[in-house]
Amino acid sequence: MEKQTIDDITRLLSMEMGQLNEELWHTPEEARAIVNWVIDSSRPTLANLIVEVSDDVENTLNPSVYSVSELQNIISGLLKILNSDKSEWVNDILVNNDLFYVDQAGNNILIILVSEWNIDAVEYLTRYPFDFFHKNKNGYNLFDLVEILSSDNQLNESYKNNVRQCYKLIYDIVESALSIEFVLMTLKNSSNFHQYEELYEKILISSNINEINWFGTNLLQKASLFWDVKVAKVLVNNWIDVRHVNWKWETAKSIAELILQWSRFIEDYEEIIKIISDAENISFNVKPILDYFADNNNKNRWTYSHFMHLLKKTWNIDEIDPVSWNTLLHVAISAWDLPLINVLLKNNADIWVKNNDWLSAEDIIVSKWHPFFYKFNEMLKDNNRSKILNPVNIRPKHLITM
Numbered sequence: 001m002e003k004q005t006i007d008d009i010t011r012l013l014s015m016e017m018g019q020l021n022e023e024l025w026h027t028p029e030e031a032r033a034i035v036n037w038v039i040d041s042s043r044p045t046l047a048n049l050i051v052e053v054s055d056d057v058e059n060t061l062n063p064s065v066y067s068v069s070e071l072q073n074i075i076s077g078l079l080k081i082l083n084s085d086k087s088e089w090v091n092d093i094l095v096n097n098d099l100f101y102v103d104q105a106g107n108n109i110l111i112i113l114v115s116e117w118n119i120d121a122v123e124y125l126t127r128y129p130f131d132f133f134h135k136n137k138n139g140y141n142l143f144d145l146v147e148i149l150s151s152d153n154q155l156n157e158s159y160k161n162n163v164r165q166c167y168k169l170i171y172d173i174v175e176s177a178l179s180i181e182f183v184l185m186t187l188k189n190s191s192n193f194h195q196y197e198e199l200y201e202k203i204l205i206s207s208n209i210n211e212i213n214w215f216g217t218n219l220l221q222k223a224s225l226f227w228d229v230k231v232a233k234v235l236v237n238n239w240i241d242v243r244h245v246n247w248k249w250e251t252a253k254s255i256a257e258l259i260l261q262w263s264r265f266i267e268d269y270e271e272i273i274k275i276i277s278d279a280e281n282i283s284f285n286v287k288p289i290l291d292y293f294a295d296n297n298n299k300n301r302w303t304y305s306h307f308m309h310l311l312k313k314t315w316n317i318d319e320i321d322p323v324s325w326n327t328l329l330h331v332a333i334s335a336w337d338l339p340l341i342n343v344l345l346k347n348n349a350d351i352w353v354k355n356n357d358w359l360s361a362e363d364i365i366v367s368k369w370h371p372f373f374y375k376f377n378e379m380l381k382d383n384n385r386s387k388i389l390n391p392v393n394i395r396p397k398h399l400i401t402m
Contacts, residue, residue, distance in 0.1 A: 066099060066306075066323075068097060070323055070324065071093070071094065071097060071099060072094070073323070074099060074128065074323070075090055075093065075094060077124060078090070078121065078124060078125070081118070081120045081121045081124055082118070082121055089109050089112065093109065099128060100130060100131070102134075102136075104137075105136055105137050105138075106134075106135065106136035106137035106138075107136045108130065108134060109125070110122065110125050110126075110130050110132075110142065111134075111136060111142060111145060113125065113166075114142055114145060114146065114163070114166045114167075114170075115145060115149065117159060117162035117163050117165075117166060118166075119162055119165050119166055119169075122166045122169055122170070123169050126169050126170060126173050127322070128306070128309075129305050129306050129308070129309035132170055132173070132174050132179075133179070133181040133182075133185075142167075142170055143167070143170075143171075143185060146163055146164070146166065146167040149163045150163055150164060150167075175234065175237070178237075178238055178239065178290065179238065180203065180207050180209060180238070182234065182238070183203070183209060183234055183235065183238050184200065184203060184204065186230065186231055186234045187200050187219070187231065188200070190228060190230070190231050192222075192223075192226045192228050192231070195222055195225075195226055196219060196222060196231075198213055199211050199212075199213060199218070199219050199222070209235065209238055209239070209240050210240060210241050210244065212244070212246075215246055215247050216245070216246040216247045217246045218240065218241065218244050218246075218252075219231070219235055219240060220232060220235045220236070220240045220241075220242060220244070220252040220276070221244070221246060221250065221251070221252045221255055223235060223252070223272070224252040224253070224255040224256040224259075224272050224276075225255055225259070227259075227272065229271050229272055229275075232252075232272045232275055232276070233275055236275050236276065236278075239287065242276050251276075252272075252276055253273055253276045253277065256272045256273045256276070257273060260273070285317050285347040285348055286311050286315050286316070286317050286347075288343060288346070288347050289311060289317060289328070289343060289344065289347060290308065290311060292339075292340065292343045293308050304328065304331065304332075304340075306321065306323070307319075307321065307328045307331070311328070317344065317347060317348070317349050317350075318349060318350045318353050320353070320355070324355075324356075325355050325356030325357075326355045326356075327349070327350070327353050327355070328340075328344060328349070329341065329344050329349045329350075329351065329353075329361055330353075330355050330359070330361065330364060332344060333361055333364050333365060334364060
């Protein structure tokens with residue numbers, strides 16, 4: 001389509017129907033038919049463009065989070081567990097340099113291994129940040145797949161037990177992480193789902209766990225009211241507002257304490273009160289780091305996705321990655337990622353932790369003769385941290401003049 005043609009179409013579409021009538025010497029009905037024809041004829045091209053752009057964006061945002069050498073080490077460990085008939089899968093992963101590679105059916109290797117109840121291989125792979133809610137072309141994720149396999153009457157009980165073990169491995173990991181998908185799944189599977197349905201629909205649209213209904217009630221308050229311990233635990237783990245008050249100025253904790261006075265489900269309410277009390281008394285320094293990564297404007301969030309998984313699982317800002325044996329601060333310094341380093345320092349990341357090479361943050365800085373060092377020193381001062389380096393001592397020996 002030529003530029004002049006596009007300009008003409010744009011100009012015509014911007015006109016009122018009367019102006020269009022005069023311009024084209026058509027009746028209003030004929031003019032309206034022309035406009036409809038232009039819109040309808042443009043739809044297929046526009047739809048194809050949207051698909052193409054979406055694919056490009058997805059491919060850009062989801063690169064492999066591992067270097068070639070790291071990926072080879074991971075695959076080396078996996079090969080010791082896998083059957084030889086999975087060599088083609090391994091080759092595809094290596095060729096695409098992507099542990100999370102999916103085939104034409106939309107399956108990744110974890111979905112394949114769960115369907116074959118390879119417990120050892122599943123346990124090995126769950127230490128890496130797979131998207132456990134990834135859906136294949138049939139619209140099934142891992143949890144859907146387990147449910148289907150477990151309910152298949154043609155499969156023997158031994159097979160089903162192995163599938164359930166795979167499910168438990170994945171469930172335990174997802175339960176300890178931040179995941180709105182897991183929250184929605186837990187609500188959907190609850191016997192009290194009809195009580196949560198209104199807020200469930202809101203969260204589907206907004207992905208905001210703190211949605212409230214007309215009475216100002218959030219999900220945690222509903223879980224307290226219906227002694228739903230499992231849902232309450234998942235909500236608290238996913239940072240729902242435990243201090244939120246409804247229109248009666250009731251919190252989830254006060255609701256549970258009130259009902260505890262006359263309910264026969266004493267243990268359930270006591271456990272809910274303990275879950276909420278623990279959440280009220282803990283202030284994690286990991287939350288700001290996860291918020292930083294969740295920011296859509298943070299272009300480097302995929303570089304650190306493995307650490308995001310570790311932080312969500314351990315809530316330890318100084319957690320050492322079992323693959324590279326670095327903390328997040330080590331990696332951020334190696335990449336000269338100033339914004340992330342600043343966030344880590346503000347939240348008291350330990351600058352003295354040593355990696356597998358016995359290098360601390362100080363040692364890594366010394367090994368990198370770069371102006372970045374001076375900026376790092378200033379950041380330490382700005383964050384009221386002790387000065388860790390003496391500028392006189394960091395100049396490489398071959399640059400020292402007598």
